[in-house]
Structures are given as structure tokens and as C-alpha cells.
Amino acid sequence: MSYCAQPHLTCSVTGANRGIGLGLVTALASRPNTVVFAGARDPAAQSLKDISAKHPNVHGVKLTLGDKADNEAAVAEIQRIAGQLDVIIANAVGISNYYGPLVETPISEFRDHWEINTLGNVILFQTAHRLLLASPSKAPRFAIISSGAASMGTYFPLRVAAYGSSKAAINFLVKVMDQEHPSLISLAIHPGWVRTDMGNQSALAHGMAEAPETVEYSVDGILARVDQATSKELSGRFWNFKASHEGMMWNIATEEIPW
Template sequence: MSNKTVYLVTGANRGIGLGLVSVLAARPDAIVFAGARDPAAQSLKDLAAKHPNLHPIKFVVNDKANNEEAIAEIKKTAGQLDVVIPNAGVAKYVGPVSTTPPSEYRDHWEINTLGTIVLFQAAQELLLASPTGAPIFAYISTGAGSISRYFSLQATPYGSSKAAANFIVKALDAENPTLVVFAISPGWVATDMGNPGAAAAGLSEAPISVAESVEGVLSRIDGATKEKSSGRFWNFKPTFGGMPWDLDQDEIPW
């Protein structure tokens, strides 16, 4: 077993995922597996050339066989898995419930909700055997998945799929005494996924940079414990400004 921390980040070829693996790979005590549908993406090739501790691997969301193969590769290469960050997701439709095609709900739930379950089921044996004794499963959620703190983006396929995955987080926390599992909202981030919604809201781009989001997300993951962190829905950091998407607390209501 390695004395380094072994991470798996999905959706790692762009946006928040690429930001996360870029920061993690720069840590001398980390081994980072960057999961992407195309592990040969230029962004990952360039990063791996700089950091030999970064390993791009093929990861297809909600593909049971592929997820099991990816975990087997991690076990073969590193011998352990300590932190899983399910970041891969989809947000591709804006419109009212009255006209949203059922296929859009199905697509979002398949990726954002079921994909999280499939990943955990594939990773659980290796993850729960982590020599740290307190493995971490940190789901990248969204403030738009909060029911109590609802605000209308007219993106119900996305928001509802994330709210459902948040429920899975609560169940995993209850079912696994040693697993540190929680949801994190990364903020409304200026990425290929976040910017189209910003344009629909009349903004030039989403208000949070990738670097700012990544810093906040990792501040929740680093040092997380079962007692203080698990089974909760964390904000990447409090944000202020009075806009509907601003969340001025550390913890977001479910």
C-alpha cells in the first residue's frame, strides 16, 4: 500500500474536474486518477506530462463494466483508493416543467443520479478498505439541488437529478460507519456547463471562477471527518451579493 493519498476525480478533462486534478496533481503526497470519457484529451495529456503522479483513465458515467474496469486499474496501479470525487455530470436543458421533454429528465437522472450509484458500487470494496480508515466520497452537487433553498433556474432535469443524488449521499452516510460522504455545491462556475445558464440569466458568464471553486471544494475535502463533515451538504464557501444564487452560509439546507 502507498503512503500517499490516492484520489479518483471523474469528469476530469475540463471545467471543475480539470481544475481539481490540476491542483491535486501538484501535491507531492498524492496519486491522482483523472477519469474521463476520453482519457487522451489534450488537457489531460499536457497535465500528465508535467505530473507523473497523474493517471488519466477511461471513465464512462453509468457504465457498470467500465466503472469496474477503472477501479480495477486503480487497484493494480496504486493498490488503494482513499478519496473519490464524483464530479462528472450533465446540465443541458433550460425550460419550464410544462414543456420539458421527459427524455431530458431521463438523461439527467441517468448521469447525475444513477451514475453516482454505479460509481460507488464499483468503488466501494477498494474505497472502504482505505488504509486511512476514513475514506472520502465527496459528491459534487449544486445549490440548484436544494429544495429548502429553492430558486428557479427553469432547469428541473438538472436540479431534480442532483437533489436525488443528495438523498443517496444521506443514505450512504447512514449505511457506512467509516465512510466520510457528503455533497458539495461548487458554486455557479464559469465553465462550459455553467456559462450557458448564465447567458440565459443575462450574465456574460457564471460568477465563480474555476480556481475559486476548486479552492473552496478542496477546503471541504481536506481534513474531512465522519463527525464534522459526513452526511451534510456543504457550500464551497459562503458567497454574498444578494442575488438568488448567492448562499451566505457554510452549509446548504437539503
């Protein structure tokens, strides 16, 4: 039985109204004994209305990345409805708005990317950690959807200095969470290069028609990592959604990705 299908588990997914986030909510919604909170800037989005109508265990909550008041209200809503929080998948990957060499990247782009991509997830953790660490499961998860573009050991020349550095910073904070909270299993997960709005924008910037991986394939790999992280030994590490040996420039052949 998967971790997120254990009795009475509450999972929260951010960035849930489209792309990978919506795919994660859809997959989790069909699991037994699982309550899913779908965090989005617009929880009344039609995509979330449709899935909530089909799955009464799915609850849309307003959660804007980096907005402390939104985060506090969302956590309070989770506590009111479910009384517990066992898994957070921080999927709201934020922005990847600039493609170009470091020497030409405006400092304002670094500030924007770090403010949203890095500090947005710090605010989420700071706001939710008390409820999360009190999880009756005794093995709460905080999984951050990172990016292979953040890896220095497996470097991709994608001209995304602002985006990649903001994700590398989040990876470091996954290690901090692991060290500071012995009961918490913290994970950074590379989701693949996925056919989302952001993924396709990046693909176009690098001369491709679209990103290579489907949302469904990415979601399957992400949830497998969350489900399989059953011991502290797997915490504080950077995981590939799926190892690939196809040899394409964007493929990573290892299960674990070097920082």
C-alpha cells in the same frame, strides 16, 4: 497538512479532462505523497496528457459516466497501480440540457438527466465502494459535486426541473451512504456557479454573459471541504464550497446548505 496530502493517499476525480475536474486534478497533482487518477471519457485528451507529462503522479483512466464496464476497468486500474483508493471526488456532473418551466419540460429530459446525473454516480459508488472502504486511511471520502439548484430549503428559480431534481436525488443518496457505511465520510458539495461549458450555458439561458465564479476559486473551496471533513460529524451533509454574503441571486450565505 491537508487530508489529500497525507502520506500515500490515492485520489480519484471524475470528469477530469476539463472545467472543475481538470482544476481539481491540477491542484491535487502538486500535493506531496498523492496519486491522482483522472477519470474521463477520453483519457488521451490533450489537457490530461499535458498534466500527466508534468506530474508523473497523475494517471488518466477511461471512465464514462453510467458505463459499468468502464467503471469496473477504471477501479481495476487504480488497484493495479496504487493498490488503494482513499478519496473519490465525483465531479462528472453530467448534463444540464433543458431550461424551461416544469409544465413544458419533456419527460425524456427527466429520464436523460436522471440516467446520467443520478444513476451514473450510483454506478460509480457501487463499483468502487469495496476498494474505497478498504482505505488504509480509515476515513475514506466520497464527495459528490452537487448543485445549489438541488436545494429545496434555498430555492433558486432557475427553470431546471430535470437537472435540479437529478441532483436532489444524489443528495439523498449521500445520506444513504452515510448511514449504511459508518467508516465512510460522504459529502455533497455545491461548487458555485462556475465558468465552465455547463455553467456558461446556464448563464446565457438566464440572461448573463458568463457564470460568475472562476474554476480556480471553486476548486479552492471544494478541496477545503474535502480536507476539513475529518470527522463523521461532517458526513452526510450538503456543503457550500464557500459562503458568500455578496447578496447576489446566486450567492448562498451559509457554510452548510439545507437539503
